[in-house]
Amino acid sequence: MQFGIMESVISIAADFGRHGLLTHEIRSRIGELENEVEAAGRMATVLPGERRDSAGDAGARDHVETGWRLVLESAPLDSHSYGVTYGGPFEEVSARVMPSGPAQTGPGPARPGWELPGRLTALVHRVLTGRGPASRAERSVEQAAARLGVLALTLLTLQDAEARQHLDIATRVRVDRNAAKALEEREAHANLLLSLPAVGEALRIMYRPPLPERLAHKPRPGEEDAEEYASYERSLEAWEDLDFGRMRLFRFGTTSVILSAHLRDGVPSRSAHPLVLKCVLLPYAQVPAISQATFSYQQDYSPWTDSPDAKESLTSTVEVYASACTWILMEQAAGRTLHDVLTEDYPRPADDRPTLEGVVPRPLLEPEVRPQFGLLPRVVPPLLKALDELHTANLCHADLNPRNIVVEAPPPGDAGEWRMRFIDLGRNHLQGRSFTGTQRMDELYAAPELRAGEKPDAHADLYSLGQIIIGTCGIDRNPDGTAPDAFYAVTPTLARLVEDLIDPAPERRLLLFPEVGVLVGRHDPRGNSPHQRLQAVFEREFEALVTAEGGALEDEQRRWVRAVRLLAPMAGSPRRQLRLGTCRRRQMVASPEPERRLLDRSVKQADWLTAWSWLSGTMWLVCLVTVVPLSLHDLGVPIPLPDMIGAAQRASTGADRLAARMTGLTFALCAVKYYQSIYAGLSSRWPGKPPTLGRPGLVAEFWVRANALIVGLLVVPINLFAPRMWTLGSAVGITSAFCVNHFGYRYALRGAAQAHEAGIGTVAQPKNINGLSKYAMWGPSMLIYVVIVWSFSALLVQGVLLDVIAYACVVSGINVGLFYVVKCSAGARDVRIGLTRCYLAAERLEACSADGRAAPSSADSLP
Ligand SMILES: Nc1ncnc2c1ncn2[C@@H]1O[C@H](COP(=O)(O)OP(=O)(O)OP(=O)(O)O)[C@@H](O)[C@H]1O
Ligand SMILES: [Mg+2]
The missing domain is CATH 1.20.1410 (I/LWEQ domain)
Incomplete structure (x- = not known):
């Protein structure tokens, strides 16, 4: 067995440790590795980088990877833990493992400089700037530097996730200029890292699908392992087909970084769509539930892959080509997320947006900004349509939130329909467990039964739908998750529907609208699915709202109009009630018999x-x-x-x-x-x-x-x-x-x-x-x-x-x-x-x- 590389990693790790780049935990775990090596009694007999036999070399490489995985898996997840372990602000410390911009002058492409401390700086710099490497020791340093690049990518993603964790469609707080600049810098850094061939190679090695644990100990897989082995081979093949030199940042996620991916030259493409590779950050990938869900993602959410007919019919999810414990290779959905569309195209009026100090109470006679109810008919029907498809295929999203819905939306003035597709399906395993000590906005969308760890079903998606409806209107949420006041003030009818979706008890959802029925299956005699019936209910209630309000949904009321309305003896109620009654009667007449009884x-x-x-x-x-x-x-x-x-x-x-x-x-x-x-x-x-x-x-x-x-x-x-x-x-x-x-x-x-x-x-x-x-x-x-x-x-x-x-x-x-x-x-x-x-x-x-x-x-x- 060859321990040379192991030794150099340990020495690099020790060097990191001296410079405050390693946590106490990693130090002690690396210490354990050292002991393991010592126990084998061979530590002193091997020299760095020496090759004795291939099996030994592979074993040593495994050890090296183990050491590096430890470093990456233990990356502190937020600025607080960063501060505690490394004693400095997130940005500053991560800058130490980040290329700090073009440091090179002279001929050739600009190359990054490094701000690593001590002896390591010189070595890494030499490796990355192409002067060298000559010696074996330096080669191992090259690997170390590249892996540091992967660590930097991880840290950048975590920073970005932290910066975004409080943003929600309800508040529509747009990132300010500084935050936008910081994001740009993070993206530039990430792409700079990814442009280094060594970093791409490190990514390839570190995320390469490992042989499943169970199979690793068997001399040869038996029949009972055939499926698992085949799946491992498929993902390995897909992995090896990727061109890691051309990976670029597509988007920072919360627990993952999404890269736009390309196949190696000469590898035939299976799809006309561009590809994205979702790499789960290693600190999260070590959570067994997360790695298991990622491993089986392709099987779980592309069950139609082998059946061309079914594939044609399921358009509400993106196609998944392969997945392993730490990554998913899939189609890149066209469009922006629902979060981005609402925040960028339909911002809340500036004076209505909450500040960091919270919402400033509006003076009584100030023009009232009405919730953006008008957006609901654009969002709800396509969402229900996509959910219908998903639930009919016996799938449920289980993490439905505006960042996990990609929308192909025409520009704001255009009345064209929106089309929605789901990404990132499956329970969010971070919910209910505090990795970072703060609550993320996405958790608001998760049904309580999901947070409690119960097995989700389609009714969990209903809860998320209710929360998306609330957020879409751009009104501040109630901290307890109940429907906000504005719904009750303007439209008790819609409040009633929203309440019926967000009841914390799944069995009580859709209690007041029995015409919808259970969510899965059960087409009515007219061939309408439950989702179509729910859509009809939504459209009916929305029509009631619009009619009651006399068609003026987003009227900004001037101060005097507001004063008059506020003080008018009848407050417009008789007319509102009359319009509502007329609308209900019209709806009843237009309904087929069974609903007519309910509408009566x-x-x-x-x-x-x-x-x-x-x-x-x-x-x-x-x-x-x-x-x-x-x-x-x-x-x-x-x-x-x-x-x-x-x-x-x-x-x-x-x-x-x-x-x-x-x-x-x-x-x-x-x-x-x-x-x-x-x-x-x-x-x-x-x-x-x-x-x-x-x-x-x-x-x-x-x-x-x-x-x-x-x-x-x-x-x-x-x-x-x-x-x-x-x-x-x-x-x-x-x-x-x-x-x-x-x-x-x-x-x-x-x-x-x-x-x-x-x-x-x-x-x-x-x-x-x-x-x-x-x-x-x-x-x-x-x-x-x-x-x-x-x-x-x-x-x-x-x-x-x-x-x-x-x-x-x-x-x-x-x-x-x-x-x-x-x-x-x-x-x-x-x-x-x-x-x-x-x-x-x-x-x-x-x-x-x-x-x-x-x-x-x-x-x-x-x-
Ligand atoms: N297949 C895809 N097509 C288009 N965009 C995608 C795709 N997968 C991910 N994205 C983009 O990357 C972002 C993060 O992806 P994903 O939701 O899978 O990761 P995450 O770690 O769960 O992050 P988040 O908490 O932001 O949802 C998405 O919000 C979306 O903007
Ligand atoms: Mg997501």
Whole structure:
């Protein structure tokens, strides 16, 4: 056995160690190797580089490779561990093993200089600049330098991954100029390294597929090993066909570096597509699960390779030509990743993008930037189409995120369809294990069951789809993974669908849309697959959103428009509800029979809410057309009044009349605003079913709707026939509003709490629902107000208090200032969002218990 090369590696490694380039761990592992050699008792008898016999030489080479693998496998994964082990910033230390730009002047191509310390610098420099190598020792140094190049490539990739780990399509933070420059430099460095023949050769040697462990110990493979051996030979053959001199950087990955690859001259190409070689970084490749998944990648995700027909039909993945424990050779998909397309072509408006300090709260009247809902029809259908194909082939992606989807997208102005293809299939084995101590953004997309290490199925991809929908809209995510507020604020219908996709429990996904059914198989009588049905559901809900919003999805609202909308008594709700109802009816009519039954419920629900929204609005208008002419009459405008009304006016004092007008109008204003800005789209009652949560649902529903009428029913008769009863009217009015508050809150709280207790993960703990907490705070102030109004009314009726006008002014002022402006205008959005979350949670809870949902199947309820 030849130990010479081994010795030189050990000496180089020791040299690295002296210069702080080796971790303590590697040092000790190299120490172990030394001991091993010493134990064999031959260490001192061999000289570096001497060749004794070929078997011994091969053994020594193995040892050399083992030594180098140790160095590469132990590369620190992030700047923190880099700092701890090497005592310097990531960039600075890695620069020591990186060519530092063209150091050569004079004739010939520019060659890199090296910033390695000490004796090694001179040797490596000599090797790389082509002066030498002459001696055997230097030859081994050449190998060492080349392997250092591979280490540098690894470090560059890790640096890049660290720089990108917090970028997500939701925030669309574009890399700033410095980061872009740093990326360019990293890419240039990587290509410089790859342009060195020695580095290409080192890559070839270090990533060459090893004989599988099991076979390595057998003198000759038996029949039972035939398949494994054949697969090893195939990958070896594919490997040897590659031209390592022409490898160039294609893209840095997170756990791998992607190189554009070419075949050696004369080797016939099997594909018309350009090739990429994904080299898994050695620190990750040593994780058995990762190397196993990489090894079997070609078999797992190109099962159609041997069947030309199947290959034709599966277009949603890239073709994989070969794979081994540390690399995958595959087709290069045309286009950019979904992450790049959204970030580069559809950035969030500059003032809306989060800064490093987080999102700056937008002042109330600032123009609101709406989520980019308009992008959804471009992203969701092609994604579902690709998923359909994948799931039909009995595959699931299991790591679906925007960086693993390549999109062929026409430029932003072009209405052409997007085409999506998947790369990097299979569970991400880094999920749930912290290699670097920080959470990467990709983890947000992984279904909880994946993170828990369970076997994934198509439902895991549904979860990722839901998170991609959220990200596509360019809204900040909720840290707990639930759908962000903007969905609930603008489109509860879409929020409901997104919730149904991202339920942490896979068996509860698609609970509210039984028409989709289970995800795999099961074409309906019309030949539609579950994915096509899901697409139809998405298109239906999206149409409902667009119609409800009057077609203006991404309207940037000017400050005054926003102020008017914010303060308008009806907040546009009656029209919105009407449009929604019309849309639902149209959808129902256009649907075939089984879905029509399901949609019928939505239509009835929309009709119910539309009717109440219009009733509430009508009540307000009736109050207005009653009180305004009476007030004008009070001011002496000659408006003829019917006898009965005229008599009633004359029977009351001027102060009572004024008080009745002021308080009546302001109470009516508050009632309509309260209803329209908070409850117009919410109901605990679903047609044909008892209210959700039973009694609390019924009571809440009663008070919410009743309050929309009560105030009008009080204001109109009091103003017409008994102005002096205004004190009683005020007291009853505020009590009714208090009941809405109290019972509405209790219902919402109970819905969220019970859903949370039942493990429904789409809703946070009630105390963490911001809007609900705000709504809870309305209660005490409302109660105090109720007590005050009742007390003052009693004192006024008793004649203890005499200053009617002052009291009426205070009540009207509180109505307008506190209730109308502060609570029902400025604070309504948050409360509505919180309540919508709770109402949806209650609906989900109800659906779960009705369905007895434990198994991931709504197939039984399939139409
Ligand atoms: N076959 C391919 N065709 C086109 N681009 C590819 C291909 N494979 C990888 N890429 C590009 O390289 C990037 C990283 O690849 P991949 O996802 O396989 O590696 P990774 O280590 O998992 O990294 P990441 O965490 O960024 O996904 C991809 O986001 C994509 O831009
Ligand atoms: Mg990936």
